[in-house]
Amino acid sequence: MIRKPSRPVLVLQYTILILGVLFAVYPLWFAFLASGRTGDRLYTLNLLGMFIPTEWTFENYRAMIFDRPLLTWLRNSIYVAGVTTVASLVITTSAAFAFSRFKFYGREFALILLLAIQTFPGVLSLVAVAQLLTALGLYGKHEGLILAYTTGTLVFSTWNMKGYFDTIPIELEEAAMIDGCGPIQSFILIALPLARPALAVTALLGFLAGWGDFIFASVLVPAPDSMKLVVPGLFSLANSQSVPWGNFAAGGLLIILPTIIVFLMLQRFLVSGLTVGGVKG
Template sequence: MIRKTPVGVRILQYTFLVIAVIFALYPVWFALLASGRSGGRLYTLSLPGMFFPVDWSFENYRFMLFERPYLTWLTNSFKVASITTVASLVVCTSAAFALSRFRFKGREFFLIFLLAISTFPGILSLVAIAQVLTAIGLFGKHLGLILAFTSATLVFCTWNLKGYFDTIPIDLEEAAQIDGTTPVQAFFLIALPLARPALAVTAILAFMTGWGDFIFSSVLVPAPDTVKLAVPALYSLANSVSVPWGQFAAGAVIVVIPTVLVYLALNRYFEAGLTVGGVKG
């Protein structure tokens, strides 16, 4: 017999959840409010204006989109993030599948080595990456930044995909090969479709790395407005005297939209139990 939770306990639980949701969403709401305030104000002292839109306008959005090269910055960010996502998926998927399916000399050492690398903050590699990119002539270019972002995603994404490939029965691929497919065809036709949830997670992580990074983008592409990325370009709005908070907030809101759209597009792949019932009859 299942005992029902007392009404008082449920009230406390829902109250806590509502407070947690408000606490998590209010910064986003605050940015939306600030993006519509005139005069570059970050906040207002009036009580209604702190929580509700008062005299809200799209002036800051119009200024960012049509009087600043913000569309160029967004295009640069989208190009870098998209190529980083594709490169990470290709490299990490291949490496993860090889580590999951094949047994070769040095495999265990390589896995431990990847795990050891993941314990170090990525910022520690910034100087070394900058020196390497300078040596090969890619410092200050988008291609160099893409290489840096792809290398930053390799460790976690490879481990994530390798763990998911381990959960897919190898019998499915062997059965497909008995039916006449090659190992490469079995990889593309059996393993990859079943690994769609893990591929979706990897794609989102890689896209967010290329889209929302600030430090690597600022250091590795210290360039003019034509090649800046959206997030570090927002910092350039500030000067030594003041910060146009309304424009800054409008730019921050615009930056969030592509990430949300990518998540919504890949959300349908976040399903469990895709391999259930996947047996050869």
């Protein structure tokens, strides 16, 4: 029988939880307050205004949408993140299924190599990636950035997808092949539908890789406003004299909306996709 915690212990637990929630939520709330202030002010002298919106204007949102190239940055980021997501799904599912279902020479070495690659921070490869993209004629182009993001998501996603495919009984695919399906048909019609949670995780990782990055997007696409992505674009609003904090906060809140939409679309698959795929070898 599980003993119920005493009242002091419950009070301490709830206090810690409430403080943790406030610590996590307040930065977002602070940005929301800053986005509604006039005059590009990050702070207000009104103590109450640090916690509730005592003043409000939509000017910063209007400026970001109509006066700044935010919509262009959003279009570029949606293109890069969307193609990265699709490419990650196609390559990762194929590689993970091969590792899970087939025995071939070098299989174990390849899996260990993937883990070894994961130990190195991605930023260490930045110079090498830039040189490779220059040689391929893709430096400064969105397609080169998509290639860099896709390769960066493959290691974890391949291992996670492989672990999930390992949990799917191979007898289901064998039964489909007895009924006339070929290997590719059984993969598409049987394995992929059953692996939807892991596919959701892979899709989310691919989207986030192409959406929220700053370093790779700034270095690999050092382009004018018409080519920038949202995060480097927002950073470019600042100059040596001033930072338009109101515009910056409003833009920051606007660019998280696509991420929230994608997360809400995939959330019912995410927990099982991470936990089941992560515990199988």
